[in-house]
Structures are given as structure tokens and as C-alpha cells.
Amino acid sequence: MPQYQSLPAIYDALMAGVPHTAWLARMERAVREREKQPQSxxxxxxxxxxLSELLYRRGYRPVVGFDIAPEMVQIARMKSEARHYEIAYSVADLAELDLGGRQFDWLVxxxxxxxxxxxxxxxxxxxxxxFAHAKPGGVLTFDMNGIYALRYGLFTQHEKNGPIEHDWKSHWDEDEKLCRVEMDFWVTDPHTSTRRYFHETHLQRAYAIKEIKxxxxxxxxxxxxxxxxxxERAPNARSDRWLFVCEKPE
Incomplete structure (x- = not known):
């Protein structure tokens, strides 16, 4: 199933409104509340x-990132090189992650x-x-879409922002707990006014908080x-995004 093939080229423009800074600030607060002072x-x-670049600008060192999509990693590398950020990126599958024994204070x-x-x-x-890549006492913070977001079609949307127009339709499978999102994109070249179309299908699974814990x-x-x-509160039935915070014992 093609995911993140044509999309990376416009990904940053499409996601310009995502509150990465606010999310990172909330995670940092959760880490500080545990009296941690992570560096790596x-x-x-x-x-x-x-997010890697936000972390780098906030003074964390070293910052290392990985993603399963080579096209996304390529763009991340190009951006960091252009800005002279010393961020190490690699292509990797989380289920097979092996960074040669490296461990980190904070995984996000x-x-x-x-x-x-x-x-x-x-x-x-x-x-x-x-867990294997966390230092003793290291913290893991991550978010997930709750079942409410996937079951009730929060991915279904149509927006036009500058040269990018997109139309997404989500389809929920209650038995499999899978949300399939059919994504149509139209991108207008500002120089030639030509319009390019592409389609991607994305698949997400809804998990229960109990099983993740x-x-x-x-x-x-x-x-x-x-x-x-x-x-600041535990999720309820209508929480569309969950933030998990946990740590590795010292």
C-alpha cells in the first residue's frame, strides 16, 4: 500500500498548522515533572x-531521528544540511530498530x-x-490517535491552502479496528499554474489504552x-489523541 511516496514533497506545507511546538512543550513539562534533565x-x-529541528534549536545534543519512509528522511537530511544542523537521520523500521547499541535520555x-x-x-x-535504546532512567513520550478519531472519521476533510488542495475520506473497519484514508491531492505550480494530481492510501490501526499499557x-x-x-487529565471517550509518558528504571 503506497504511503508517503508523493506526499513528502509537500508534507511540510501541508502540515504547517500542526502544533509541534505546543506538543513538544507539553512533553518537556512531563519530563521535567519527573525531575529528568535529558540531553540526548x-x-x-x-x-x-x-520535531528533530525543534529539539536541536532547544539545545538537545545529540539529536538522532529515524523513519521508515526513505523519501521523508531524504527531505529531513536536506533541511538539516541547509541549516547546518548536526542531526543524524536514518531509514529504519521501529520493529527492527538497531542503532548499534546507542542509548538516549529521551525518546519522543x-x-x-x-x-x-x-x-x-x-x-x-x-x-x-x-526500551533497548533508552538509557537507565530514560523517558519515552509519544502520542497516538485514539479510537474516537479513527472510528468517527476525523480524517475526513477537504481543504485548500495556497497551492495545495486535498480531499480525504476515511473508512472505518470495526472488526479489524482499521481506518483506511483515501487521500486525493492537487498541487498547483505557482510559476506555471499547472495542476498536478496524486493519490495515496493511508492505513492506521486503533489500539486500546489498556493494551498499549x-x-x-x-x-x-x-x-x-x-x-x-x-x-493534564486522563483521556475520556471523546479524546482523539492520547499522550503516553513512561520511563526506564534506573
């Missing part, structure tokens, strides 16, 4: 490197990247691989907390 950070499913993932792992076995293994515990993570919509 691993950006899990880094995409085009937007945003924008429902883990929902794209639709095989529960591979997600469980991915959480174990993250069980798999985190199974992997060795402790002191697991979950917040709804990057707020």
Missing part, C-alpha cells in the same frame, strides 16, 4: 525532521506515527526496541501515564 534525544518516526514520537504500525506484534516489538509494561517501561489531547 531520539526522534521516533521523525518524518521530515520538524509525535503525530500518531505509531498508529501506522497496524500489526500488533510489530508494535509490541517496537516498544521493546525503544500492557505492552509497555511487558517491554520493561514503568510509571506509565496517559493524558487526553495533550492536556
Amino acid at each position: 534525544v531520539l526522534d521516533v518516526a521523525c518524518g521530515t525532521g520538524t 514520537s509525535v503525530f500518531d506515527s505509531l498508529n501506522y504500525i497496524t500489526d500488533p506484534v510489530r508494535l509490541r516489538e517496537g516498544l521493546r526496541r525503544l 500492557e505492552w509497555l509494561t511487558e517491554a520493561g517501561w514503568e510509571q506509565i501515564e496517559v493524558f487526553g489531547n495533550y492536556g
Whole structure:
């Protein structure tokens, strides 16, 4: 199933309104509340490197990112090279992650990247691989789309922003807990006014908080907390995004 093939070229423009800075600030607060002072950070499913660059500008060192999509990683590398940021990016599958024994103080993932792992076995293994790449006392923070977002079609949308127009339609499979999003894009070249069309199909799986917490515990993570919509309270039935915070024992 083609995902993130044509999309990377316009990804940053399409996602310009995503509140990466606010999300990162909330995660930083969660880390500080645990009396942690991380230096090294691993950006899990880094995409085009937007969060990695925010982390770098905030002074974290080293910052390392990886993503399963080569096209996204290529753009992340080009951006960091142009800005002279020393961020190391690589192409990797979370369920097979092996960074040669490197461990980090803080591991972070945003924008429902883990929902794209639709095989529960591979997600469980991915959480174990993250545990192996955390230093003792290291913290993991990540978000996921809640079942409410996927079941009730929050992906269905039509927007036009400058030269980019998109029309997305989501389809929910209750039995499989899968959300398939058919994405149509039209991109207008500002110089020639020619319009290019492409289509992608994206697939996300809805998981239950209970099973994610069980798999985190199974992997060795402790002191697991979950917040709804990057707020201060536990999620409720209408929370469309969940924030998980946990740590590796010292």
C-alpha cells in the first residue's frame, strides 16, 4: 500500500498548522515533572525532521531521528544540511530498530506515527526496541490517535491552502479496528499554474489504552501515564489523541 511516496514533497506545507511546538512543550513539562534533565534525544518516526529541528534549536545534543519512509528522511537530511544542523537521520523500521547499541535520555514520537504500525506484534516489538535504546532512567513520550478519531472519521476533510488542495475520506473497519484514508491531492505550480494530481492510501490501526499499557509494561517501561489531547487529565471517550509518558528504571 503506497504511503508517503508523493506526499513528502509537500508534507511540510501541508502540515504547517500542526502544533509541534505546543506538543513538544507539553512533553518537556512531563519530563521535567519527573525531575529528568535529558540531553540526548531520539526522534521516533521523525518524518521530515520538524520535531528533530525543534529539539536541536532547544539545545538537545545529540539529536538522532529515524523513519521508515526513505523519501521523508531524504527531505529531513536536506533541511538539516541547509541549516547546518548536526542531526543524524536514518531509514529504519521501529520493529527492527538497531542503532548499534546507542542509548538516549529521551525518546519522543509525535503525530500518531505509531498508529501506522497496524500489526500488533510489530508494535509490541517496537516498544521493546525503544526500551533497548533508552538509557537507565530514560523517558519515552509519544502520542497516538485514539479510537474516537479513527472510528468517527476525523480524517475526513477537504481543504485548500495556497497551492495545495486535498480531499480525504476515511473508512472505518470495526472488526479489524482499521481506518483506511483515501487521500486525493492537487498541487498547483505557482510559476506555471499547472495542476498536478496524486493519490495515496493511508492505513492506521486503533489500539486500546489498556493494551498499549500492557505492552509497555511487558517491554520493561514503568510509571506509565496517559493524558487526553495533550492536556493534564486522563483521556475520556471523546479524546482523539492520547499522550503516553513512561520511563526506564534506573
